[in-house]
Amino acid sequence: MINKKAMLDIIPVPLLRLLRGIKGAYLRIIAGARSNADIFAEIYARNRWGGKPGEYYSGTGSDSERSGPYIAALATFIESNGIREVVDIGCGDFRVGAELLQATSIEKYIGIDVVGALIEHNRERFANERIKFECLDACRSELPAGELCILRQVLQHLSNSEIKVILQKVRANYRFVLITEHHPIRTADFKANRDLVHGASIRNKIQSGVFPQLPPFDFPDPEILVEVEAWNCPEEKIVTMLFRF
Ligand SMILES: C[S@@+](CC[C@H](N)C(=O)[O-])C[C@H]1O[C@@H](n2cnc3c(N)ncnc32)[C@H](O)[C@@H]1O
Known part of the structure; x- marks a missing residue:
């Protein structure tokens, strides 16, 4: 044969x-x-971002030794602007959210994720008067009210048409929007905002990344709140962009 x-x-x-x-x-x-709910539930169920079987793990980027500079910069920003209500879209396993809450005097935190079982898991372990979780697809549902919206390493997993929808909503709903994205090395092949099918991968493999201020999106130029080296490639950057509306 x-x-x-x-x-x-x-x-x-x-x-x-x-x-x-x-x-x-x-x-x-x-x-x-496939729906985002289906795609991201499978990513967690198959531990595509790591972790042990049965564990909800949002990836090494959420490990505390890596999120430290981000938490420090956000805590300073939140406290100096007197922000008390935060909506965290794509809150994942809540390791980053938990650290942020510890470092600030946020009074109301709402973590949103498209994976129902993950939201249940977070609710059972972490929900209280100050901390709530909701299962929503940010592309399809109305978003809860708040002063600051966080999107940390979420848009990079979505298609351009999905990103457009989310950007329109957050612009209309929040005074401050913080978007954290993985930006690749600027090789000769680099092009911002190449389209991608939603899923576990991000745009660095196709020499691209999400830049909300560039076409086909229409956000204003951001202030860079914090920029760190990517853990797996120091020439790539994890950039947190601040937008004020
Ligand atoms: C890489 S994880 C980042 C988790 C968290 N923000 C962090 O930095 O630790 C991306 C998360 O976004 C969620 N997500 C993806 N698309 C979403 C959507 N349309 N609405 C809500 N959550 C979404 C995924 O389920 C996943 O938990």
């Missing part, structure tokens, strides 16, 4: 490229048609 490697060896390279292109496009269409 002919094995897979032998079969691939006899297919001409241009045909092989074409077949791979078709397979990639097919997989993108399938993934694009």
Whole structure:
């Protein structure tokens, strides 16, 4: 019987490229048609961002040794602007949210995530008078009121059309918006805001990243609140951008 490697060896390279292109496009269409709830629930269930089986783990970027400079900068910003109500869209496993609450005198925190089981898990462990969680898809639902909205490493996992919808909503709903994104090395191939199918991956693999102030988005120029080296590649940056409306 002919094995897979032998079969691939006899297919001409241009045909092989074409077949791979078709397979990639097919997989993108399938993934694009799935809901965010479905896609991100599977990412957690399969530990695609790490952690032990059965654990909800939002990735190494949320480990405290990595989020430290972000928490310090946000705490200073929150306290100096007297902010008391925060909405954290894509709160994930709440490790970052918990540290932020410890470092500030926020009176009302609402963590939102599209993964229902994760929100239940967070509610059971962390919810109280000060801390609430809601299961919402930020692309589809109305967002709760607050003064400051945080989007930390969320938009980078979404398509441009989904990002557009979320940006419109947060602009209309909040005085301050803080967006944290992974920005890649500026190689010759770099282009801001290349489109991506929603999922576990981010745009650095396609020499891109999310820049809300550039087309096809229409946010104003941001103030950079804090910028750190990416843990897996010091030339790449994790940038927290502040927008005031
Ligand atoms: C990489 S994690 C970041 C978690 C957290 N912000 C942090 O920095 O630790 C991205 C989170 O965004 C959530 N998410 C993705 N799309 C969403 C959407 N449309 N609405 C609400 N949450 C979403 C995912 O389920 C996931 O928990």
